[in-house]
Amino acid sequence: MAAAAGVLGALALALPLGAATSAVSISAQPPVVQATTGVHLFGRVANSVPGQTVQLEMSECNGYGWRVLTHVQTTGLGAWQSDADPNVTTKYRARWRSSTSNVVTVRARPFIFTDNHHHQRLLVQVRANDEFRHAVLQRRAGKRWVLVRTFALGNGPFASGADLKVRLPRGTRVRILMTQAQVGRCYLPAQTTTVVT
DSSP states (O other): OHHHHHHHHHHHHHSOOOSTTOSBOOEEESSEEETTSOEEEEEEBTTOOTTOEEEEEEEETTSOSOEEEEEEEOOGGGEEEEEEOOSSOEEEEEEETTEEOOOEEEEEEOEEEEEOOSTTEEEEEEESSSOOOEEEEEEEETTEEEEEEEEEOEEOSSOEEEEEEOOOOTTOEEEEEEOHHHHOTTSOOEEOOOEEO
C-alpha cells in the first residue's frame, strides 16, 4: 500500500495543471483506442488535498453534448484517477468546485474481428457505437497490399458484419481494411492483422 501511494504521489506531482486559470486538470492514456478497449483518465486539483469530489464529464462524437460520466475522490496530493470505455471518439473534462479543466480527446477505431476457420470463408464483425456499410478485403502481393474487393456489411444488434466467400489460393495473406470514408468522421481508419487463407 505504501509503495502504491508513493507512485500515485509522484504521478500527481508530475501532472500539469493545464491552463493557468483552471484549478483542476485531466489527461488520458492512451489517446487512441479500439472501440472495445478502455482508457485511463487522471489529473489533480490545485489545493493538493485528498477527499475532494471531482466530476468527470464526457461528450461523444455525434452525441448530445456533455453529460456526467462519474464522480471520483482525490487521494494524496490532490490526485484523482478513473477508467472509461469509449466506443466512439470522445471528449473528456473534469469539474471541481467552480473550475472546469482542459478538454482531452480520445480517438477510437472500430474493432474488426475476423475468423477464417472455414476454408474459403471469412467471417467479419465490426464492433463500435455505429453501424457501417462497407469494408475492404485486401491480399498481400509481394511488399504491397492490393484490393480484392469492397464488400457490404450487414447490421445486427451488436455489430456490423459479413460472411465472405474468399476464392483465393490456400496460404494467401489477406486483411480487412476500413478507410476514413467508410468509418466516418467519428472514428479513425482501422485494419486487421494478417489472416492466412
